[in-house]
Amino acid sequence: MKYWLIKSEPDVFGIEDLEKVGREPWDGIRNYQARNFMRDGMEVGDLAIFYHSNAKPPGAVGIARVASDVYPDPTQFDSKSKYHDPKSNPDEPRWLLRDFEFVLKFPEMVSLEELKAEAALEGMMVTQRGTRLSITPVEAKHFKKVCKMAGVKVPK
DNA sequence: GCCAACGTTGGC
């Protein structure tokens, strides 16, 4: 079991949206490092901290689970999509995604400020300045600590 | 809205 952190802007797709739909294809990833994490690092069943970026305040708001294998992100071939990539070849799709399913919403957000202030979370990528990756690996001890700060049990 | 950080593109 590996642990991850996935960012999303609540104005676009927040934890409430995931709770409502239950499961969502994580489309729009247009960064090679993030894609590689999804493709090579993740396994079905892995857990991810759901993080609200560009929010007031930004922070961890819940937990999602990797719910599918990787498959091509359909938005890359959709000329009407803002994620359209005319350079991607359908025979060899450049962008991939996985589905994520809702696990739980934290009773209260653990803000970025709190994450940064917690010594036990030192080294967590999201707390480091300049980390813009929308998908990052999270150490098990960090994942558990965030659950504890949020007042929830680590999901099975 | 500003702007630092950083990834990508493309000319050479």
Add this chain to the structure above:
DNA sequence: GCCAACGTTGGC
């Protein structure tokens, strides 16, 4: 393969 220009992310 270098690197300047440009675009995007995301905290503040």
